[in-house]
Amino acid sequence: MKLLSHFAIFSPKPSSFSPLSAPFFSALSFRLRRSTGFPVTSPPPPYISVSPSLSCHVSSRTGGGAGVVSMDSPSPDLAVSVDSVARDLKNQSLGSDAGDYSKRLGLKLEDLNWDHSFVRELPGDPRTDTIPREVLHACYTKVLPSAEAENPQLVAWSESVAELLDLDPQEFERPDFSLLFSGASTLVGALPYAQCYGGHQFGMWAGQLGDGRAITLGEIINSKSERWELQLKGAGKTPYSRFADGLAVLRSSIREFLCSEAMHSLGIPTIRALCLVTTGKYVTRDMFYDGNPKEEPGAIVCRVSQSFLRFGSYQIHASRGKEDLGIVRALADYAIRKHFPHIENMSRSESLSFTTGDEDHSVVDLTSNKYAAWVVEVAERTATLIANWQGVGFTHGVLNTDNMSILGLTIDYGPFGFLDAFDPSYTPNTTDLPGRRYCFANQPDIGLWNIAQFASTLSAAQLINDKEANYAMERYGTKFMDEYQAIMTKKLGLPKYNKQLISKLLNNMAVDKVDYTNFFRLLSNIKADPSIPEEELLVPLKAVLLDIGKERKEAWISWAKSYIEELASGGISDEERKVLMNAVNPKYVLRNYLCQSAIDAAELGDFGEVRRLLKIMERPYDEQPGMEKYARLPPAWAYRPGVCMLSCSS
Numbered sequence: 001m002k003l004l005s006h007f008a009i010f011s012p013k014p015s016s017f018s019p020l021s022a023p024f025f026s027a028l029s030f031r032l033r034r035s036t037g038f039p040v041t042s043p044p045p046p047y048i049s050v051s052p053s054l055s056c057h058v059s060s061r062t063g064g065g066a067g068v069v070s071m072d073s074p075s076p077d078l079a080v081s082v083d084s085v086a087r088d089l090k091n092q093s094l095g096s097d098a099g100d101y102s103k104r105l106g107l108k109l110e111d112l113n114w115d116h117s118f119v120r121e122l123p124g125d126p127r128t129d130t131i132p133r134e135v136l137h138a139c140y141t142k143v144l145p146s147a148e149a150e151n152p153q154l155v156a157w158s159e160s161v162a163e164l165l166d167l168d169p170q171e172f173e174r175p176d177f178s179l180l181f182s183g184a185s186t187l188v189g190a191l192p193y194a195q196c197y198g199g200h201q202f203g204m205w206a207g208q209l210g211d212g213r214a215i216t217l218g219e220i221i222n223s224k225s226e227r228w229e230l231q232l233k234g235a236g237k238t239p240y241s242r243f244a245d246g247l248a249v250l251r252s253s254i255r256e257f258l259c260s261e262a263m264h265s266l267g268i269p270t271i272r273a274l275c276l277v278t279t280g281k282y283v284t285r286d287m288f289y290d291g292n293p294k295e296e297p298g299a300i301v302c303r304v305s306q307s308f309l310r311f312g313s314y315q316i317h318a319s320r321g322k323e324d325l326g327i328v329r330a331l332a333d334y335a336i337r338k339h340f341p342h343i344e345n346m347s348r349s350e351s352l353s354f355t356t357g358d359e360d361h362s363v364v365d366l367t368s369n370k371y372a373a374w375v376v377e378v379a380e381r382t383a384t385l386i387a388n389w390q391g392v393g394f395t396h397g398v399l400n401t402d403n404m405s406i407l408g409l410t411i412d413y414g415p416f417g418f419l420d421a422f423d424p425s426y427t428p429n430t431t432d433l434p435g436r437r438y439c440f441a442n443q444p445d446i447g448l449w450n451i452a453q454f455a456s457t458l459s460a461a462q463l464i465n466d467k468e469a470n471y472a473m474e475r476y477g478t479k480f481m482d483e484y485q486a487i488m489t490k491k492l493g494l495p496k497y498n499k500q501l502i503s504k505l506l507n508n509m510a511v512d513k514v515d516y517t518n519f520f521r522l523l524s525n526i527k528a529d530p531s532i533p534e535e536e537l538l539v540p541l542k543a544v545l546l547d548i549g550k551e552r553k554e555a556w557i558s559w560a561k562s563y564i565e566e567l568a569s570g571g572i573s574d575e576e577r578k579v580l581m582n583a584v585n586p587k588y589v590l591r592n593y594l595c596q597s598a599i600d601a602a603e604l605g606d607f608g609e610v611r612r613l614l615k616i617m618e619r620p621y622d623e624q625p626g627m628e629k630y631a632r633l634p635p636a637w638a639y640r641p642g643v644c645m646l647s648c649s650s
């Protein structure tokens with residue numbers, strides 16, 4: 001990231017971590033690549049010593065990157081289940097949507113039940129000024145929002161997030177609402193702070209990062225005893241702002257606001273967004289990093305999450321050497337206590353011992369070490385998250401370790417993109433173009449790489465040993481493969497996973513640049529009838545198989561025949577299968593060009609399209625008659641710079 005390369009001024013001294021084994025990482029990474037069935041065109045990320053030091057050693061990993069991946073089935077030797085430890089993330093982070101809204105409490109903002117545990121229980125910075133500096137021995141700095149909004153306006157708000165917080169919808173009509181959520185006025189009960197964290201960016205240790213423009217107002221406890229943290233992104237400088245302004249522009253804030261809500265409605269774990277306000281002030285940004293900065297309207301998103309802790313929140317303290325390893329432990333204890341209580345309460349009598357898949361098949365007992373159980377759960381949640389992304393064709397774009405949530409949530413909606421034409425090497429991030437480290441097909445591998453950094457951090461703090469760290473990586477691999485296979489099986493409506501069929505399909509889609517979302521949505525129209533004549537086989541897919549020549553038509557007919565055979569062996573009716581498939585294959589995803597139309601209108605003061613998109617993306621699996629144009633392929637203008645590919649400038 002261009003912005004960030006200027007920022008790496010507080011890089012810590014290298015500390016001596018015990019690196020995990022490179023061959024172990026490589027073997028797992030290889031299995032992951034083979035399991036997805038993607039026609040991989042970009043090289044896998046290299047294994048780098050998991051020490052967050054600048055003197056990383058890179059072991060060369062060549063081969064296996066080009067061409068079409070092998071179709072052998074993945075090795076079953078990792079298949080150990082610890083699902084009794086790993087909780088279904090959806091139940092935890094998304095489950096609170098159930099229930100009738102009208103029966104919920106309708107609180108005023110003044111009546112929110114604030115809880116400031118983070119500030120009370122963890123070490124803080126004694127200073128409260130915002131002068132850029134290295135903040136040592138502290139997890140946060142108390143700072144006030146300072147975006148100095150002038151006549152801020154409410155662009156949009158999310159009903160379902162208001163419901164999570166028990167907020168009365170009428171609160172959004174208060175004349176002072178935008179002042180409160182732009183930070184111009186202070187919310188009663190809030191105790192604002194910015195968090196300290198570090199991270200690996202594009203595989204290199206970047207040192208201290210921290211909330212440079214996000215200011216947490218505090219956590220609230222809702223009527224269901226759930227903890228929700230409220231954070232204003234773009235609220236002004238903090239000690240972590242380095243050379244930047246602490247602000248955010250309207251275009252990136254609209255993207256973040258809409259996509260967090262769209263992802264939630266797709267059923268994908270994510271941080272949420274309560275509301276979006278303009279600040280009424282202009283912010284200067286060089287959007288294309290080409291020396292042509294211009295003024296853009298400023299904005300602030302109020303993000304909501306059970307926690308914003310990231311892998312980098314732990315890495316920064318471990319990187320600072322022995323003196324701060326106690327903070328890694330304190331922060332791990334805090335996270336387990338508040339967000340993984342089932343691990344805190346794990347009974348020692350439960351039998352949770354597993355034989356590892358590595359060479360000496362040693363035993364890892366998760367009940368004897370809560371940190372080991374924790375890192376395994378974080379690994380599994382991360383695997384589930386990334387499998388879900390692959391399912392809907394979401395490419396994050398900046399999978400640095402400071403963008404990896406310990407809760408397994410999607411965090412940091414920077415230059416993300418949903419796949420339009422299927423291209424495994426698609427990256428939405430212009431800064432990522434040279435190496436495509438963060439391209440669609442690399443995401444499962446990058447998740448593993450990031451888990452390796454996290455496990456290594458806990459190992460450096462002597463919270464887990466190397467066996468437990470390796471086991472977490474192993475579990476990541478197994479969980480990813482299980483989830484990915486289950487998702488793809490459902491997407492195709494198959495009776496069971498069929499790797500060869502799925503690999504062939506993805507190859508065909510890549511060759512013919514088939515629209516990922518629309519293809520799977522239309523696929524449910526195929527009938528499981530082997531007697532359909534060849535010339536009619538592709539009729540249901542006509543709208544997505546555009547301009548294919550005779551040879552490619554044959555490839556598709558051959559695939560469709562195998563597909564129909566497989567469907568016919570399932571014995572489920574076409575109608576029933578269509579319903580099941582449509583429940584996992586969205587009709588509407590937040591394509592970048594849709595965001596851009598909403599941004600163009602909003603920059604002219606018309607927020608109608610933002611609000612309309614929010615509503616449509618709340619029901620991505622429904623047909624929504626009359627809204628079909630929002631499921632269309634990108635128009636030609638969408639390929640202009642800044643629409644389907646973006647920089648990190650925001």
Ligand SMILES: Nc1ncnc2c1ncn2[C@@H]1O[C@H](COP(=O)(O)OP(=O)(O)OP(=O)(O)O)[C@@H](O)[C@H]1O
Nearest residue numbers: 209210211212213214240241244245246247412413
């Ligand atoms: N305009 C800015 N002012 C100050 N700090 C910034 C600004 N933009 C980015 N940063 C900081 O740069 C680092 C990485 O940036 P990145 O773009 O990943 O984060 P972000 O989008 O600001 O935040 P988040 O990861 O919380 O969504 C973070 O420390 C972030 O706070």
